[in-house]
Amino acid sequence: MKNILLLSTGGTIASAPTENGLAPAIHSDNILSLLDSVLYNYKVTTKDILSLDSSNIQPEEWKVIAKSIYENCNKYDGIVITHGTDTMAYTASILSFMLPNIQIPVVITGSQLPLLNPLTDGIENLRCAFAMAASETPGIFLAFNRKVILGSRAVKVRTTGFDAFESVNSPYAATIDSSGLHINHQVIKKVTGKCKLEDKLCKDIFLIKLTPGLNPEIFDMLLNMNYKGIVIEAFGAGGLHFIRRDLISKLEKIVQKGITVVVCSQCLYERSDFSIYETGKLALEKGVLQGYDMTTEATVTKLMWALGKTNDVEEIKKIFQTSFVGEVTIL
Helix, strand or coil: CEEEEEEEEECHHHEEEECCEEEECCCHHHHHHHHHHHHCCEEEEEEEEEEECHHHCCHHHHHHHHHHHHHHCCCCCEEEEECCCCCHHHHHHHHHHHCCCCCCEEEEECCCCCCCCCCCCHHHHHHHHHHHHCCCCCEEEEEECCEEEEHHHEEECCCCCCCCEEECCCCCCEEEECCEEEECCCCCCCCCCCCCCCCCCCCCEEEEECCCCCCCCHHHHHHHCCCCEEEEEEECCCECCCCCCCHHHHHHHHHHCCCEEEEEECCCCCCCCCCCCHHHHHHHHCCCEECCCCCHHHHHHHHHHHHHHCCCHHHHHHHHCCCCCCCCCCC
């Protein structure tokens, strides 16, 4: 019988109707009482660490969650975290970086309908999360709708559908069908040392989606606001306009001021590749970094983590050319 810790942070799964709409209301021990047969094979300990709509889970809360995992990872066979779906992919991604070499399964899940709703998807998601948490497969994962995703590859793609999350540019870490839990070990990074808590983050990161005709002066504003890093969702494989509105020259000035700029693609699938078009090559020459096939969530959180570790331009470049938790494919 595996010893599992259930950490509750709030979200829809723990919500109940109020006069102002759904809000987190039930605690982890209440969640436990609703699961019944799900828990027959596990010894479960519960702990409430937050009670928030996930829209309010920010870098400060990430540190609380990461610390709770780190303090308990040697006491349990696995950890399940209940979390709201809206920012779940960001949390799963940043935890992957903050807890390198985690030696147990840590599985984040939630639901599109509260556990108190008779049609909830939460019980099935928890069933999947507990199975993965008991699997002895180290890593940070997100479990939803009978699928398990690497924490650094998860993206929320639907607002209400039960199939809310997809694994982008990477196979699923595990799936569940009538014959049980099937783990794809080729997807999962091997543990190479002791787990560390690397929770120093740079919160001064800005994400901008490029649109045709975007005024390059927006980057002067960001410079004046003391941002340390910028992530740009560019066109296609990494296109940036430079005729009439010269983004390339502006980004060169930004990089010279010590701000790290990482460009990924607006396209959900496949990779950015600056070697294909003139605009991409020009951007690389000016010091812009590639996001390759990382999700936007992974790009943003990796940059927060990288700038929390160092301000050295070459070190940050090396970080973005390295896959730490399966977050990127470097060819």
